[in-house]
Amino acid sequence: MIRETRFRSFALAACTLALIVTACGDDSAQDPQTSPSVATTDANSGANSSHAPEPTEKTDTERTFGSASFRADVWADNWFALYVNGELVGEDSVPVTTVRSFNAETITSDATYPLTIAIEARDFKETDSGLEYIGERNQQMGDGGIIAQITDTSRGDVAAVANAAWFSLVVHRAPLIKDCEKDSNPDDNCQFKITEIPTNWARAEFNDNAWTEATKWTENDVGPKDGYNQIPWDTSARLIWGSDLEVGNTVLLRMVVEG
8 A cells, every 4th residue: 555655646646747848648639629719829920820720610500690692583573672771772773753663673781680571663654543554445443563582692492582571551542532533524523632751761770560461462363574584583482562463553562581
């Protein structure tokens, strides 16, 4: 027992001395690859470096909250303006005053999640009466409709589509009495309601709690044409508008995409 005690004392002393150059009793301590984090000095720059592997690509979280590139495909009857995070990024290239201005547009932009996507959509009308072709045999109420999808080209997937999850506010309604459709003097006899467009309605901080859910409409309801079939729409994308295709002439639409 005495010899064993002396041996342990000697071994402990030797181990203490050896710590000056290496870890005692652990060969792996001499190999930095087996240590979780070993700082070394770059001989060329003198800067500290780590053997911990550096990430070769961004994580999902970094992609979600960082800047990304987007492509927006939009078809409208008849005209639209698209905002992302409060900034106007594009609009229909065909003026709303053009008769039968049906076409699809593709708009690209960069933005940062969360995305606030906002669309001002307008149906063609000649006057505030809400009618078109006034004084002609085909004088009538127009009907609107819009479909959109936002693709995150940085990730290669669809980030958002038009559907009933969007919120809507109709800011021009006419005619309020549909029997006015064939009136010979619609500007005097048709009734309409115009709501002022809210300030900063396209920005993220805008409170849209008082808005209503957008209404989904079918292709038979809207009758999309001229450019609609040129876009490979996601199966979840829907034609949307206010609650009345004929009376709603100008509609604001909003959707927030978290990422």
